[in-house]
Amino acid sequence: MLNPLAAVPQVADANDTDAETPCPSRAEAEAAVRTLIRWAGDDPLRAGLHDTPARVVRAYEEWFGGYARDPARILGRRFERSGYDDIVLLRDIPLHSTCEHHMAPITGVAHLAYLPGEQVVGLSKLARLVDAYARRLQIQERLTVEIADALQRELRPRGVAVVIRASHACMTTRGVHVHGSAMLTRRLLGAFEREPWRSDILASLSA
Numbered sequence: 209m210l211n212p213l214a215a216v217p218q219v220a221d222a223n224d225t226d227a228e229t230p231c232p233s234r235a236e237a238e239a240a241v242r243t244l245i246r247w248a249g250d251d252p253l254r255a256g257l258h259d260t261p262a263r264v265v266r267a268y269e270e271w272f273g274g275y276a277r278d279p280a281r282i283l284g285r286r287f288e289r290s291g292y293d294d295i296v297l298l299r300d301i302p303l304h305s306t307c308e309h310h311m312a313p314i315t316g317v318a319h320l321a322y323l324p325g326e327q328v329v330g331l332s333k334l335a336r337l338v339d340a341y342a343r344r345l346q347i348q349e350r351l352t353v354e355i356a357d358a359l360q361r362e363l364r365p366r367g368v369a370v371v372i373r374a375s376h377a378c379m380t381t382r383g384v385h386v387h388g389s390a391m392l393t394r395r396l397l398g399a400f401e402r403e404p405w406r407s408d409i410l411a412s413l414s415a
């Protein structure tokens with residue numbers, strides 16, 4: 209598995225190439241980018257590419273920043289549900305992830321819903337939860353399961369539903385070159401697995 213970027217120091221020593229370090233240094237990561245540029249057939253020393261390895265490593269810190277985020281902490285601040293007794297649903301949360309097979313972008317939306325137990329979370333935390341798991345190397349199935357299970361584990365709601373609709377650049381820009389298709393995954397837990405909530409939540413999520 210990729211070394212979690214969580215272990216990368218914020219400011220790594222540019223001369224640190226110690227093979228014993230648990231995670232490659234920033235300098236090693238930049239050297240790896242130079243190798244890929246050479247492998248692609250270009251010259252990493254030409255002016256236009258001179259700063260590219262550093263940029264790529266900074267971009268990776270964003271794209272894989274999810275390893276450093278703790279879902280329990282994201283969902284840690286909770287509020288009483290104040291008498292509200294129905295579905296809480298946040299639709300169309302933008303999703304940017306990276307396919308673990310080709311390291312190509314996965315782009316789409318997530319819909320999250322839960323049936324509160326005793327507590328609710330701030331709405332923004334649902335989007336933060338999606339981001340924490342999306343910004344890792346993923347397959348869409350595991351991404352769906354991880355988001356749903358974190359909600360169930362941390363919030364203890366009566367039901368959880370997660371639906372993700374996404375397109376995979378590894379299918380559109382290379383390989384089979386299929387454009388316009390989207391992958392749909394979902395996970396229903398607790399009360400949403402059974403009627404009458406099942407039909408209700410599926411209708412709400414597909415509307």
Ligand SMILES: Nc1nc2c(ncn2[C@@H]2O[C@H](COP(=O)(O)OP(=O)(O)OP(=O)(O)O)[C@@H](O)[C@H]2O)c(=O)[nH]1
Pocket residue numbers: 307308309346347348349376378379383384
């Ligand atoms: N189930 C699933 N498959 C995915 C996901 N992202 C990418 N894939 C697929 O992972 C598969 C990897 O297949 P391989 O045969 O090992 O790789 P490949 O030779 O590059 O395959 P092609 O993409 O068909 O050229 C491909 O079929 C991808 O479409 C995902 O999130 N879930």
Ligand SMILES: [Zn+2]
Pocket residue numbers: 307308309310311312376378379
């Ligand atoms: Zn892929």
